[in-house]
Structures are given as C-alpha cells and as structure tokens.
Amino acid sequence: MFNKDVFPFLAKKRVSDITETDIRFILKKIMKDRGTNRISVRIHKDIIQLFKWAEERQPWRKLLIGGNPAKVVDIRSIILSEYEDIYGISDRLLSDEEILELHNIYLKTTKDYDNAAADDKKQLPKPLPEYSQIATWLCLSTLCRIGELLMAEWKHVNFTTNEWFIPKENVKTTRGKKQDLIVFLSPFAAEQLKKLYNLTGTSKWLFPNDKKTSYLYIKTITRQINDRQVMFKNRQEDAKSKETAITR
CATH class of the missing domain: 1.25.40 (Serine Threonine Protein Phosphatase 5, Tetratricopeptide repeat)
Known part of the structure; x- marks a missing residue:
C-alpha cells in the first residue's frame, strides 16, 4: 500500500x-x-x-x-x-452458513490430502495444519485476538472452571489502560482447547514454535490463511482464463 x-x-x-x-x-x-x-x-x-x-x-x-x-x-x-x-473493532459477523462452510472446507481439504497418493498430493492444496484450524475456531468462539491466543500459556487455562486468563502483557488495545482479562470458555471452545492440549500439552505454550523455545510467531497462522486465500483466488482466475480462451 x-x-x-x-x-x-x-x-x-x-x-x-x-x-x-x-x-x-x-x-x-x-x-x-x-x-x-x-x-x-x-x-x-x-x-x-x-x-x-x-x-x-x-x-x-x-x-x-x-x-x-x-x-x-x-x-x-x-x-x-x-x-x-x-x-480495530469490527461488527462483521459470520453467518451460520459461512461457519458451516468453513467447517466443511477444513474437513474436505484434510480428507482429500490425507487419502491422496504421494504423487497426487503435489497437485492438491495442502490443508491448514490442525493446530491452525483449532486456532481459527478459538478466535471465532472467544473473540480473542490472534496474538493473545498465540502467546497464551497452558498455566493460564483452567479446564475445571473453563476459564482462560489473559495477562495484561499479552493484551493488545488502542484505547484505555491494559488490564488482565478472563475469558469464560463455552463448551465448544473448551473442547477445542482440549484437542489442542493433546497436540501441544507437553509445551509451555498453547502454540509453541518448532524448537519449543517460545510461542509461535504471531503472524504465522494469519499468513497460512492468507496464502491459501491467494491460492484459491489464483485458481479461480486461472479457471476464468481457461473459460475465456475456450469461448474465443
């Protein structure tokens, strides 16, 4: 820009x-x-x-x-x-149909990729990693910022009370004074965190980096999603180009 x-x-x-x-x-x-x-x-x-x-x-x-x-x-x-x-506060909401569509996309891309032969996988879009899929569901179900989520530590999650504590150091705000937050987890959000715990529960962080020395780079998941959106857009444009060429 x-x-x-x-x-x-x-x-x-x-x-x-x-x-x-x-x-x-x-x-x-x-x-x-x-x-x-x-x-x-x-x-x-x-x-x-x-x-x-x-x-x-x-x-x-x-x-x-x-x-x-x-x-x-x-x-x-x-x-x-x-x-x-x-x-940075938006009133944009996903409809029930859009949420279901996202769920189906995750299921289909993962299933198609896992069931494909090794040579065929090169032609298929790589599905979003499971931890990234969980991250999107947690952002949608808790309305947290992606940075707040990726910097979270397991010691801040209480599965007994279904609460997630966000220390003020991890809170991003452009208005007012920073303060600690407590997110009350819905059954769906708690279920997603339990799935994540099975993946990364041995680490200090919910989303550790590859070496488990810190949390995942803040922009990693956003870039993963953006890259796939660009790939989808490019495939649509390629398809339109082919249609145009055929009808000439």
Missing part, C-alpha cells in the same frame, strides 16, 4: 519537510480515488508508527523537532462518519 498510496507523494521529501497537510492529502486522495475507509485508517496508523520509530532513533530523531505530523491528523474527519472500525 505504501508503494501505491504514500511513496509517490513523500518519497522525495525530506523527513523534516513532511507535514500534516501532506498526510491529510494522501488520506483524502485514497478516499476520493478508492473510497475505502479501511485502507485509509490502516495507512494512517502505519504512518504514525513509522514516525514514532524515527522519533526514537538517531539520526532521524533530530529531524522531527516538530513532532509526529501524523498524530495531528484526525482520521475521523477524513473517513465516512458511519465507519466504526477505527480501533
């Missing part, structure tokens, strides 16, 4: 010369040309973080005597007033 929406306007400017007006222009142009609130909010956050990084390090720190220009920009005055996902 930076290559398309930011660098064409700021790449040749000195850091000290970038102003809130420049940033406001970029965000307004995104809204005008593409009409996307989500991208505008995300780029605004990324620019704030970029300048924050520079403020804390030399030699860029001395170039930002005037402070972080992105912080002065009120993104709410640029995006549509009805957009409420500024703080």
Whole structure:
C-alpha cells in the first residue's frame, strides 16, 4: 500500500519537510480515488508508527523537532462518519452458513490430502495444519485476538472452571489502560482447547514454535490463511482464463 498510496507523494521529501497537510492529502486522495475507509485508517496508523520509530532513533530523531505530523491528523474527519472500525473493532459477523462452510472446507481439504497418493498430493492444496484450524475456531468462539491466543500459556487455562486468563502483557488495545482479562470458555471452545492440549500439552505454550523455545510467531497462522486465500483466488482466475480462451 505504501508503494501505491504514500511513496509517490513523500518519497522525495525530506523527513523534516513532511507535514500534516501532506498526510491529510494522501488520506483524502485514497478516499476520493478508492473510497475505502479501511485502507485509509490502516495507512494512517502505519504512518504514525513509522514516525514514532524515527522519533526514537538517531539520526532521524533530530529531524522531527516538530513532532509526529501524523498524530495531528484526525482520521475521523477524513473517513465516512458511519465507519466504526477505527480501533480495530469490527461488527462483521459470520453467518451460520459461512461457519458451516468453513467447517466443511477444513474437513474436505484434510480428507482429500490425507487419502491422496504421494504423487497426487503435489497437485492438491495442502490443508491448514490442525493446530491452525483449532486456532481459527478459538478466535471465532472467544473473540480473542490472534496474538493473545498465540502467546497464551497452558498455566493460564483452567479446564475445571473453563476459564482462560489473559495477562495484561499479552493484551493488545488502542484505547484505555491494559488490564488482565478472563475469558469464560463455552463448551465448544473448551473442547477445542482440549484437542489442542493433546497436540501441544507437553509445551509451555498453547502454540509453541518448532524448537519449543517460545510461542509461535504471531503472524504465522494469519499468513497460512492468507496464502491459501491467494491460492484459491489464483485458481479461480486461472479457471476464468481457461473459460475465456475456450469461448474465443
């Protein structure tokens, strides 16, 4: 997104010369040309973080005597007033049909791959690992953030009371003061955690890395899902191309 929406306007400017007006222009142009609130909010956050990084390090720190220009920009005055996902909180819900579809996709891709001959597996999409499938069900059933889940330790899970304790150090929030959280597990969520315990219960973490020296890299599961979405999209586009070629 930076290559398309930011660098064409700021790449040749000195850091000290970038102003809130420049940033406001970029965000307004995104809204005008593409009409996307989500991208505008995300780029605004990324620019704030970029300048924050520079403020804390030399030699860029001395170039930002005037402070972080992105912080002065009120993104709410640029995006549509009805957009409420500024703080990363969305009201997007999966329908019963979509949840069932996801369940069936997991079952089918795993079964097809496991039952395929060795040579045929090269042509099939590799199913999402079982621990990643469980992670998606836990995120959906507890409404936790993926980072909060991947950093969790087994000592924080109580199967007797069906509670999951999230220490404030693992909580991600953009508003208010961080505090410890307690997630009350539904029977479904508790069942998913018990399945996971059979896989990783000997580790300190629910989702350990390969060497079991720490928790899994925060973006691992998200990337696994994104990669499969791209593969599916590419297969759809290939199929459309073949159909177009046939009808020419």
